[in-house]
Amino acid sequence: MNIYGVSLLAFCFLFGKIIGTYLGSLIGLSGDVGGVGFSMFFLVFINSYLKKKNINISKSENGILFWSTMYIPIVVAMSASQNVKAAMLGGWLAVIAGVLVTIVAFILVPLISRISKEDLSKNISK
């Protein structure tokens, strides 16, 4: 049933948030420190554990897959409900940072490809 998947997703989500928030208060910060990342890690871990044990969750999986396809629409709704007027004052920042970061990444591609060429060709030939 779809709800099993959604429930599992909810569990991972809350567990990650709790760890993130506790981790934050442990080091004296108010806020959630890496919670979403922890949640994703749990979901990946549980998912591959179930697959390893050959437990068929394909029907429950649909409940999770639905939410994963909703993330772009949700980001669209989120973008539409931000304080964009105030952000316009720093609009150039977004353009400059976005362009520069991409250019640097382009430049790094041949450098890192060279370092890793041997390692990867080994992996692929396997």
Added chain:
Amino acid sequence: MIEKIIDANGLVFAFFVVGIIMYLSYLFSNKILNNKIPGAAIAIIIALGLAFLGDEKGVANLPYMGGMAILGGSMLRDFSVVATAMGVDIVKIKNAGVSGIISLLIGITFSFTLGVLIAFFMGYSDSVSLTTIGAGACTYIVGPVTGSALGASSEIIALSVATGVVKVIVTSICTPLVAGKIGLNNPNSAMVFGGLIGTTSGVAAGLAATDEKLVPYGALTATFYTGLGCLLCPSIFYFIILAFFK
């Protein structure tokens, strides 16, 4: 009468509105731009544009549109972002190999650092804003996830989304132009490319315009990028920023 019905069912109305925005964006991307810029990026640009019509809460300040803030609130957003981890397969991490992991770590660290530096030189000096903008330089998801986890203001979150969207657009348009110069013509460099850029829609669009066969290799590493970014930016990277800024 209609106003009353819509006000009472704001979230459902938001589903309807966002569906229309998405449909028009993908249509525009497909028919007019020949998929050169991904529909997702167009939809976010339209959404940021619509947010101009309102004030602090963007379009949600307008009548009928209150539901947009519920649909786009941090709870549903983080929930759906976590759900995307379902597509991640641990076995695939091994396929990506050491090079994939190196490029992911370097890609996230570099994007974040550069984003923070640019934000600093443009006058931001508080740790939460700097971390959020640095995270936005990773992807348009890592930015807002980090921002709301750390309690950043709405305009900083909007800036971080915009930074991530600029990255998608530049990647989509420029990848085929520079592909030859950066040796982007084999699975190895495509994986490195996916790990360095990380923004899945941009990587997929850019590689598709370069060589369709490279898309799965780039997407393989890029799928790990947002999750890793959501883990590192609001934690380790934030602590490092805290050591330098208030």
